[in-house]
Amino acid sequence: MTAAQAPAPEPLASIATRIRAHVVDMCAGPEGGHLGGAFSCVEVLTALYFSVLKVDPQRPDDPARDRFLLSKGHAAQALYATLAERGFFPVEELAGYGRPGSRLMGHPVRAVPGVELPTGSLGHGLALACGFALATRYAGGDSRSFVLLGDGELQEGSVWEAAIAAASLGLDRLVAVVDRNGLQLTGSTERIAPMEPLAERWRGFGWAVRDVDGHDASALADHLAAAPWEPGRPSVLIARTVKGHGLPFLAGRTASHYVTLSERNHARAIRALRATDAAS
Amino acid sequence: MTTYPIAPDALTKPHLEPIRFGFGRGLLAAGELDERVVALCADLTESTRMHLFRDRFPERFVGVGVAEQNLVTVAAGMAHAGMIPFTSSYAAFSPGRNWEQIKTTAALNDQPVVVVGSHAGVNVGYDGATHQMLEDIAIMRVLPNMRVIVPGDSLEAERATRALAADPAPSYLRLARDKTPIFSTPDSPFEIGRAYLLADGRDVSLIATGTMTYHALVAADALSRKGISAEVVHVPTIKPLDSATILSSLRRTGRAVTIEEAQVAGGLGGAICELTAAEHPVPVLRLGMRDRYGESGGSTELLEKFRLTGTQIAEDVDRLIQG
Numbered sequence: 001m002t003a004a005q006a007p008a009p010e011p012l013a014s015i016a017t018r019i020r021a022h023v024v025d026m027c028a029g030p031e032g033g034h035l036g037g038a039f040s041c042v043e044v045l046t047a048l049y050f051s052v053l054k055v056d057p058q059r060p061d062d063p064a065r066d067r068f069l070l071s072k073g074h075a076a077q078a079l080y081a082t083l084a085e086r087g088f089f090p091v092e093e094l095a096g097y098g099r100p101g102s103r104l105m106g107h108p109v110r111a112v113p114g115v116e117l118p119t120g121s122l123g124h125g126l127a128l129a130c131g132f133a134l135a136t137r138y139a140g141g142d143s144r145s146f147v148l149l150g151d152g153e154l155q156e157g158s159v160w161e162a163a164i165a166a167a168s169l170g171l172d173r174l175v176a177v178v179d180r181n182g183l184q185l186t187g188s189t190e191r192i193a194p195m196e197p198l199a200e201r202w203r204g205f206g207w208a209v210r211d212v213d214g215h216d217a218s219a220l221a222d223h224l225a226a227a228p229w230e231p232g233r234p235s236v237l238i239a240r241t242v243k244g245h246g247l248p249f250l251a252g253r254t255a256s257h258y259v260t261l262s263e264r265n266h267a268r269a270i271r272a273l274r275a276t277d278a279a280s
Numbered sequence: 281m282t283t284y285p286i287a288p289d290a291l292t293k294p295h296l297e298p299i300r301f302g303f304g305r306g307l308l309a310a311g312e313l314d315e316r317v318v319a320l321c322a323d324l325t326e327s328t329r330m331h332l333f334r335d336r337f338p339e340r341f342v343g344v345g346v347a348e349q350n351l352v353t354v355a356a357g358m359a360h361a362g363m364i365p366f367t368s369s370y371a372a373f374s375p376g377r378n379w380e381q382i383k384t385t386a387a388l389n390d391q392p393v394v395v396v397g398s399h400a401g402v403n404v405g406y407d408g409a410t411h412q413m414l415e416d417i418a419i420m421r422v423l424p425n426m427r428v429i430v431p432g433d434s435l436e437a438e439r440a441t442r443a444l445a446a447d448p449a450p451s452y453l454r455l456a457r458d459k460t461p462i463f464s465t466p467d468s469p470f471e472i473g474r475a476y477l478l479a480d481g482r483d484v485s486l487i488a489t490g491t492m493t494y495h496a497l498v499a500a501d502a503l504s505r506k507g508i509s510a511e512v513v514h515v516p517t518i519k520p521l522d523s524a525t526i527l528s529s530l531r532r533t534g535r536a537v538t539i540e541e542a543q544v545a546g547g548l549g550g551a552i553c554e555l556t557a558a559e560h561p562v563p564v565l566r567l568g569m570r571d572r573y574g575e576s577g578g579s580t581e582l583l584e585k586f587r588l589t590g591t592q593i594a595e596d597v598d599r600l601i602q603g
Contacts, residue, residue, distance in 0.1 A: 063362070110389065117360055121384045127350045128385060131357015134342060138318070138363065158381070161350035169342065
């Protein structure tokens with residue numbers, strides 16, 4: 001049996017700040033990184049890995065585990081930092097991010113402990129998680145499958161093929177989170193391909209829907225722990241987030257999508273995170 | 281030299297059955313043997329003959345609707361969680377539409393998803409060019425980790441399906457719609473990765489796959505009456521290719537004719553050219569679809585139009601040999 005995660009001894013918010021600091025360090029490397037979309041989902045990952053998911057870092061392949069997929073695989077740095085903080089591999093390994101020979105690639109691969117399947121080709125995660133949920137149904141047991149989708153990713157038609165199937169198959173052990181930061185590579189999601197009213201869209205597809213402040217880790221954890229919210233329906237939590245949240249000079253800006261931090265901006269970022277931590 | 285059992289009346293009065301029927305029986309048998317075997321379909325359950333499995337094991341059947349991207353990705357998720365999924369649709373749509381999902385979620389991860397593409401080739405009656413999948417061998421053969429299986433008749437499709445379930449790995453199984461002759465017997469062998477010598481010869485090797493193997497046998501028979509001794513090599517596994525069997529035939533005959541109901545570019549013809557160019561250069565004539573799409577028509581009419589009947593193949597081979 002997988003042990004349920006014991007309550008974190010420290011507040012989720014301060015874990016989230018440490019995860020952001022790791023991402024900032026990685027984005028100061030020569031290749032930079034998808035800082036904005038990594039930062040917008042830090043609280044979602046923190047809530048999942050430090051409160052909700054039934055996973056054991058010592059036994060990442062435990063058949064009874066909850067499964068999680070970062071369908072927006074470009075936020076890999078946030079996932080790596082979260083997995084390292086949670087004990088799946090040493091935090092020191094993060095320093096090798098993106099370097100030749102490192103398993104910490106720009107998008108996640110299975111060689112990384114805790115990563116179920118490679119992601120980053122957008123639009124696959126929800127269907128893969130449907131597969132996990134179906135397999136769980138056949139095998140019995142009470143584990144759940146979680147998937148984190150980007151809001152730009154929702155423009156992929158395959159997401160909606162999976163949304164139809166999940167509802168029609170009644171996969172209520174499936175929980176999706178949408179990182180609703182409102183920005184994609186080239187600008188505002190609402191300008192490029194409007195998707196509001198987003199909650200109604202999901203409801204129309206047969207899902208149970210909730211909306212939450214995506215930077216309130218405790219609220220996220222409460223909602224995720226309670227799923228399924230409606231028996232027989234898959235659940236989707238729309239996490240209202242800000243791209244680059246936590247860095248005043250990047251937050252809410254399209255330019256935060258991919259960032260290589262100069263030495264000066266790296267120092268600015270670390271100072272900003274310290275100030276956030278002190279204030280919380 | 282050949283020991284492959286061939287049905288006694290194969291050339292004179294062959295028994296006919298659609299290749300996909302063998303898949304339906306094979307999947308049912310595989311389901312009885314292993315409860316990890318599950319079936320997923322994109323609303324073509326009877327056409328692909330998956331209904332036999334669905335009716336016997338409803339709890340292990342998933343209908344995803346007309347959604348081929350979802351079909352294979354859900355299967356990859358199930359495979360990751362320990363199941364052995366078979367997915368089925370028309371080949372034009374799976375792998376035609378969902379190739380990237382097959383690559384990224386099944387092949388890249390080495391997940392044992394079996395992509396079953398039915399109604400491949402020109403053999404789809406009047407459905408026409410949109411439904412005639414001719415590029416599938418090429419696009420699946422190029423994927424690392426992927427096996428490509430093209431059974432020659434319904435009995436072989438049944439054997440191949442059972443073999444795929446017993447040896448899970450990413451795989452493509454190509455099926456045809458219309459009735460085609462059965463040349464093998466219940467005792468004929470099938471092993472993933474093996475090619476089979478069906479007739480011995482000295483002058484030319486007819487290297488055929490799928491529905492074309494029967495026509496190669498007919499052609500070899502016609503050629504023998506003209507004093508041309510044609511060897512017939514049946515290649516039900518295009519990847520991994522049985523290079524040893526094929527090269528040993530070519531060392532005997534010195535000439536290759538490849539025959540397939542698919543684009544010769546990247547198909548069996550492409551595979552044989554790659555092999556011979558690297559290992560044992562010989563002249564290669566590639567018969568099949570040559571850089572064009574199909575069209576509407578009866579199967580026999582279309583095979584005649586594209587010069588893929590046994591008689592026409594014999595004519596082309598004769599011309600090749602007479603120079």
